[in-house]
Amino acid sequence: MSDILAARGLTKRYGGLTANDAVAMTLAAGEIRGLIGPNGAGKTTFVNIITGIERAESGEVTLHGAALTGLAPHLIAAHGLVRTFQVARVFGNLTVRENLMVPYFASASTRGTIEALARIAELLRLSTLEPLADSLAKSLSGGQRMLLQACAGFMIPDVRVHVLDEPFAGINPVVKDTLIELILKENKAGATFLIVSHEMDIIRRICPRVTVMIAGKVAAEGPLEEIARREDVVTAYLGRSLQ
Amino acid sequence: MYSTELLAQTLISGVMIGILYALMALGITFIYSIVRMINWAMGEFYMLGSYIQYVVVAYALGRNYWWLAIIISTTGTFLIGYLLEPILIKPMHARAMERRDDYATVVTIALLLMLRSLAVAIGGPYQYRPETNLPIMWVGPLPMEGARVMASVFALVALALFYLVISKTWIGLALRAAAQNRVAAQTSGVDVFRLDAVAFAIGVALAGLAGALLAPLFLVYPTNGAVTTVKGFEIIVIGGLGSIPGALIGGVLLGVVESLGAAFISSPYQNAYGFLLVLLVLLFRPYGLFGERGREA
Numbered sequence: 001m002s003d004i005l006a007a008r009g010l011t012k013r014y015g016g017l018t019a020n021d022a023v024a025m026t027l028a029a030g031e032i033r034g035l036i037g038p039n040g041a042g043k044t045t046f047v048n049i050i051t052g053i054e055r056a057e058s059g060e061v062t063l064h065g066a067a068l069t070g071l072a073p074h075l076i077a078a079h080g081l082v083r084t085f086q087v088a089r090v091f092g093n094l095t096v097r098e099n100l101m102v103p104y105f106a107s108a109s110t111r112g113t114i115e116a117l118a119r120i121a122e123l124l125r126l127s128t129l130e131p132l133a134d135s136l137a138k139s140l141s142g143g144q145r146m147l148l149q150a151c152a153g154f155m156i157p158d159v160r161v162h163v164l165d166e167p168f169a170g171i172n173p174v175v176k177d178t179l180i181e182l183i184l185k186e187n188k189a190g191a192t193f194l195i196v197s198h199e200m201d202i203i204r205r206i207c208p209r210v211t212v213m214i215a216g217k218v219a220a221e222g223p224l225e226e227i228a229r230r231e232d233v234v235t236a237y238l239g240r241s242l243q
Numbered sequence: 244m245y246s247t248e249l250l251a252q253t254l255i256s257g258v259m260i261g262i263l264y265a266l267m268a269l270g271i272t273f274i275y276s277i278v279r280m281i282n283w284a285m286g287e288f289y290m291l292g293s294y295i296q297y298v299v300v301a302y303a304l305g306r307n308y309w310w311l312a313i314i315i316s317t318t319g320t321f322l323i324g325y326l327l328e329p330i331l332i333k334p335m336h337a338r339a340m341e342r343r344d345d346y347a348t349v350v351t352i353a354l355l356l357m358l359r360s361l362a363v364a365i366g367g368p369y370q371y372r373p374e375t376n377l378p379i380m381w382v383g384p385l386p387m388e389g390a391r392v393m394a395s396v397f398a399l400v401a402l403a404l405f406y407l408v409i410s411k412t413w414i415g416l417a418l419r420a421a422a423q424n425r426v427a428a429q430t431s432g433v434d435v436f437r438l439d440a441v442a443f444a445i446g447v448a449l450a451g452l453a454g455a456l457l458a459p460l461f462l463v464y465p466t467n468g469a470v471t472t473v474k475g476f477e478i479i480v481i482g483g484l485g486s487i488p489g490a491l492i493g494g495v496l497l498g499v500v501e502s503l504g505a506a507f508i509s510s511p512y513q514n515a516y517g518f519l520l521v522l523l524v525l526l527f528r529p530y531g532l533f534g535e536r537g538r539e540a
Contacts, residue, residue, distance in 0.1 A: 072434075102431050
C-alpha cells in the first residue's frame with residue numbers, strides 16, 4: 001500500500017515545553033491507525049498541526065504528495081484531510097440536517113443537491129440520528145454530537161483521511177458501537193483513519209497498527225499486541241499494562 | 244390634546260422610522276455575529292449611501308428614477324465594503340492577533356474619520372437633498388410624506404430579502420454556521436475569510452440603504468450618519484448584541500417610543516426617550532431583550 005499522509009519533523013513548543021519533538025508519521029492509504037499515548041504526550045497537538053489549527057515551528061505535512069504545511073484549515077479540508085474535535089464542535093443552533101449540509105456545500109462540490117440529500121439520508125440512517133434530523137443540534141447528547149460531527153466529516157466529498165480526536169471518550173456503549181460501524185463502513189469505502197483514543201479495547205478491535213507517542217515523540221509503531229510488550233511503552237503508562 | 248387619530252398617526256410613523264433604524268442595528272449585529280467585531284464606521288457607510296443617492300439622482304438619473312438610485316447606492320456601498328474588508332479587517336483574523344477588539348476599534352474609527360474628511364473634501368460642508376417624484380401619500384386616513392412611506396416599504400423589502408438569503412440559501416447556511424463556530428466551520432471546509440468579506444459588505448450595505456432611503460428626509464452632509472448610528476447602538480442594547488429578531492423588534496420599539504414621547508410629552512426631547520428605554524432595559528435585562536447570557540458553542 002502507498003503512503004497517503006506523511007508528516008516529517010514536526011516540532012512545536014509552548015514556552016519551555018516541547019509538545020511535539022520532530023514527530024514523523026506516515027499513514028498507508030486505506031488503513032485505520034490508532035494513535036495512543038499518556039495524557040500530555042502531544043497527540044492533540046499533532047492533530048492540530050496536521051489539520052492547520054496550529055502551526056509547527058518546523059517540519060512538513062503532505063497528503064498524497066501535496067504539501068499541507070501552513071495552509072488554513074478550510075484548505076486542508078478541501079485537500080481531503082478532515083478532523084473531529086475531542087469536545088464535539090457542532091453548530092448548536094442549526095438542525096442536525098443543516099449541520100450535515102454545511103460541509104458538503106462548503107466544499108464547492110460539482111456534485112448536485114440531490115446526491116447530497118441522498119448522502120445525508122444515508123448518514124442519518126446509519127448514525128441512527130434520523131428521528132432527530134430536524135431538531136437543533138444543541139439538544140443532542142454528547143455521544144450524539146460526536147456521531148453528528150463524524151458524519152459531518154463523512155459529508156465532504158473526496159475526503160481521503162479522517163482524523164478523529166478521542167471520538168469514544170465519555171459516550172454510551174450503544175452510540176460507541178454505532179460510531180465504530182460507521183468508521184468501518186467508511187473505511188471499506190476507501191477512507192483512511194487516524195484515531196486518537198485511550199480506549200484500548202476499541203483500538204485493538206479496529207486498528208491493525210498503532211502509533212505510540214510519549215513526551216512529544218513517536219515512541220513506537222506496530223500492532224498493539226507487539227507494542228504492549230515493549231518496556232518503554234509500559235513504563236510511560238505508569239506501569240499499567242496495556243493488556 | 245389626546246385624539247385617536249393622533250395616536251394612530253404617531254404609532255404608524257414610529258413603526259416606519261423604527262424599521263429604518265432596524266436596518267442600521269441589523270447591519271451592526273450581523274457584522275458582529277460573523278466577523279466578531281463592532282464596526283464603528285457604520286454611520287459613515289450610511290453617509291456614503293446618502294451621497295451616492297444624491298450624486299446619482301442629481302447628475303445621472305433624475306428624480307423620476309430615485310428608486311433605481313436606491314438600488315445603485317446599496318450595491319455601491321456593498322462593493323465598497325466588500326473591497327475594504329480584506330484590506331482593513333482581515334489582518335485581525337489572519338494573523339493570530341492578541342488584541343483583536345482593540346485593532347477593530349482603532350481601524351474602524353480611523354475609517355470613520357477618513358470617510359468624513361473625504362466627504363468634506365469632495366462635497367464641502369454643505370447639505371444636499373436628493374429629490375424624488377413622490378407625492379403626499381395617504382396611509383389609511385392619514386397623510387404622510389411619500390419619501391417616508393416608500394423608505395419604510397423599501398426597508399421592509401430589504402429585510403425580507405435578507406431573511407430569505409440567510410434562511411434559504413447555501414451562503415446563508417454557511418453564514419449561520421460561521422456565526423456559531425468559526426473553527427468548526429473552517430474544519431468543515433468553509434472559507435470563513437471570504438464569508439467575513441460578504442458579511443461585512445452585507446452589513447454596511449444595510450447602512451448604505453438606510454442612508455439612501457432617508458436622504459430626502461434627513462439630508463446629505465458629512466456627519467449625517469452619526470444620529471442614526473447612535474440609534475443603531477441603542478437598539479443593539481435594547482435587543483441584545485448578535486440577535487437578529489432583537490435588532491428588528493428593538494428598532495420598531497425605539498421608533499414607537501420616540502414618536503409617542505415627541506407627540507404626547509415634548510418633542511424637543513425626542514432623542515432622550517430612546518435613552519430612557521435603554522436605561523430600563525439595562526436595569527431589568529442587561530443582556531438585551533433577545534440577547535443570550537452566554538453563547539452556545
